[in-house]
Amino acid sequence: MGLRMKFRLGCGAISGLTGLLALPFMAATANADVPGTLIWTVPPFAPAFISEDGKLTGYAADTQNWFIARLGDYQHRIQEVPLARLLAEMRDSSNPENEHNNARCSTTLIPNDERRNYISFAKTILLHLPISVVIRAGDEQNFKPFMDEDGHIQLAQLMANREMATALRIGRSYGALIDNYVERYRKAPQIMPVADDSKLLRLLAMGRIDWIFYFPSEAEFYRRDVTPHQQIKSLPIRGNTNLLEATIGCAKTPVGQQAITRINQIVDANPDMPWTNFYAAWLSPQDREWFLSARAQYIDTKQFEALLQPTK
Structure with a gap:
């Protein structure tokens, strides 16, 4: 696993x-x-x-x-x-x-x-819980335009949006559905490559990115370890909620x-x-x-x- x-x-x-x-x-x-x-x-x-x-x-x-x-x-x-x-x-x-x-x-x-x-x-x-879109807890309203009627993130819309920056761990796989979008948008200007998963929470806390991919338990682990005062929330991804x-x-x-x-x-x-x-x-x-x-x-x-x- x-x-x-x-x-x-x-x-x-x-x-x-x-x-x-x-x-x-x-x-x-x-x-x-x-x-x-x-x-x-x-x-x-x-x-x-x-x-x-x-x-x-x-x-x-x-x-x-x-x-x-x-x-x-x-x-x-x-x-x-x-x-x-x-x-x-x-x-x-x-x-x-x-x-x-x-x-x-x-x-x-x-x-x-x-x-x-x-x-x-x-x-x-x-x-x-599956890989999810992790955000600063106070920013949920900003992601409403990218959600379907069930409150699930539609990745095609989110990853194509140049105003919503993210970072991706180099070489990491997120599963077939997400990897398809990652390959499509990996070189987009709003997507930053990083070499260490722990850096993602720091970038989120600093406001340099708006969202990241994490397993929710993984996100909480890094939050407690790296940015303990930051409040985060996981948003389910359409087609990846099981x-x-x-x-x-x-x-x-x-x-x-x-x-x-x-x-x-x-x-x-x-x-x-x-x-x-x-x-x-x-x-x-x-x-x-x-x-x-x-x-x-x-x-x-x-x-x-x-x-x-x-x-x-």
């Missing part, structure tokens, strides 16, 4: 394995009947994972801990690993870590057909597949998804209201669909 760092957000390169993190919940179980060891591999995506002073925090770290606390009969280890290396090691069936009584797992993965060949995925665990889904995946070993079965049982026993409150805490008040409303709709839809399933 392409969710970043203080430790700047994960599009930056990271050199190699940074080693094991000693965390309070990591005490190994000495029970001889323990079903195996889960090696939780942590990519550097803040505010999902934030590594500072030997401590791992962030909403995905809290979610991971929540599930680890309910998998007490496993041993658990934590490693920081760049996403590309994590996937390569999960794919490598000859990797000693994927053999015997171990399984590599990760908490922020997005399933796709290729990954399903070597990763077992749990049911949806993480829900995220919640993003991610989940826990474990390498397709016997231990990994067994762990995913257990995790799915935990998910089924908690249909209100209480662990998603960790994510909600990383949103601005306005974005939190948007997320909680969208989550309620998501949960109700899933529960309704479950009622339609044939009974065995």
